Amino acid sequence: MSTKQAGPLPLPEEALEDFFEQALAAASKAELSTRRAKLGAITLDLHIGSGFQEKNWTAPLAISSTENEAEVSLYVWEESRRSTGFPPPPWGNRYVYSHRGDIQGYNHPEIQVAFSQHSRVLSLYHRTRRLGIFWTPSLASLPGYEWAAPMRWLINWIGLEKGFQLTHAGAVGLQGRGLLLAGKGGSGKSTTSLACWSAGWDFVSDDYCWLSSHDHVEAHAVYKTAKLIPDQPVDLPDWDRVARLSDEKSVFQLDELTGGRLTNVLRIEALLLPAIRQVDRPRLREASPRDALAALSLSTLAQLPGTGAESMSILKKAVETLPAYHLDLCHPVSAVPSVLKELLS
Numbered sequence: 367m368s369t370k371q372a373g374p375l376p377l378p379e380e381a382l383e384d385f386f387e388q389a390l391a392a393a394s395k396a397e398l399s400t401r402r403a404k405l406g407a408i409t410l411d412l413h414i415g416s417g418f419q420e421k422n423w424t425a426p427l428a429i430s431s432t433e434n435e436a437e438v439s440l441y442v443w444e445e446s447r448r449s450t451g452f453p454p455p456p457w458g459n460r461y462v463y464s465h466r467g468d469i470q471g472y473n474h475p476e477i478q479v480a481f482s483q484h485s486r487v488l489s490l491y492h493r494t495r496r497l498g499i500f501w502t503p504s505l506a507s508l509p510g511y512e513w514a515a516p517m518r519w520l521i522n523w524i525g526l527e528k529g530f531q532l533t534h535a536g537a538v539g540l541q542g543r544g545l546l547l548a549g550k551g552g553s554g555k556s557t558t559s560l561a562c563w564s565a566g567w568d569f570v571s572d573d574y575c576w577l578s579s580h581d582h583v584e585a586h587a588v589y590k591t592a593k594l595i596p597d598q599p600v601d602l603p604d605w606d607r608v609a610r611l612s613d614e615k616s617v618f619q620l621d622e623l624t625g626g627r628l629t630n631v632l633r634i635e636a637l638l639l640p641a642i643r644q645v646d647r648p649r650l651r652e653a654s655p656r657d658a659l660a661a662l663s664l665s666t667l668a669q670l671p672g673t674g675a676e677s678m679s680i681l682k683k684a685v686e687t688l689p690a691y692h693l694d695l696c697h698p699v700s701a702v703p704s705v706l707k708e709l710l711s
Contacts, residue, residue: 544632
């Protein structure tokens with residue numbers, strides 16, 4: 367008779383609590399510099415290791431200085447710079463990591479944890495104590511996307527406490543009113559967002575933003591970078607590449623460039639689903655709620671460990687609130703902003 371291999375057993379809550387305490391103790395041994403900063407509506411104390419500081423780790427974040435009392439503390443360091451005795455994980459080799467970083471079989475009411483086998487990053491967040499940890503054995507293991515959009519998992523977890531869902535979407539607009547661009551990688555979110563930037567539009571995001579669906583739908587800035595695939599045939603300015611980032615995409619630090627205006631928040635008026643089509647000029651077509659929800663949710667939830675009903679509720683409410691359109695793209699992309707402006711007029 368065949369036997370089925372049992373899945374991982376639930377991890378005792380006490381084991382994760384002890385692990386979190388040991389990880390915090392390791393942070394106290396690292397060479398950390400502290401910066402207080404405001405990210406959207408949240409004030410952070412960022413305790414950053416020297417290796418990350420040397421590579422300007424926080425440059426992509428849409429943060430500003432503040433003297434407000436910190437609500438959340440985040441600790442970021444690497445083990446190879448100085449041994450801190452970071453503890454081995456209590457789940458050992460018995461647990462299975464999902465593609466998005468979940469540790470299957472693990473559940474804790476207060477402590478969120480995820481591990482990326484690709485980037486070798488462990489993220490921990492204690493919801494009650496509002497303490498987060500971003501740890502890696504070596505900076506050399508970090509892929510370019512971790513530098514272009516750092517700490518995505520932690521940013522998602524702390525945002526959800528205020529009803530902000532980190533969303534795989536672009537957001538651009540005019541005079542405080544904006545358009546949300548949803549779709550999988552390569553659909554045209556960045557191309558469209560940067561075409562609007564070049565036309566002088568307000569810019570929140572080309573790839574990731576916080577999305578809230580309270581009284582109305584808003585997109586909140588998290589990063590101030592933008593990404594394009596190298597050699598992508600778009601008629602955008604020949605901006606200098608940020609050399610320290612990934613070879614997979616050209617990453618631009620928008621606060622160092624001229625063009626549009628970085629803004630912290632836009633009130634979203636419509637949801638757009640861009641795609642490259644065989645058309646003579648850019649055009650808009652009505653999209654079904656089903657297509658809109660799929661474009662907004664699938665790539666978002668697939669990238670963020672621990673996301674589920676709470677995240678889906680925020681995204682679903684946004685789709686139910688907003689009109690949705692397919693955006694058929696063609697070259698030159700410089701023609702796109704004038705078409706989109708009609709939705710905000």
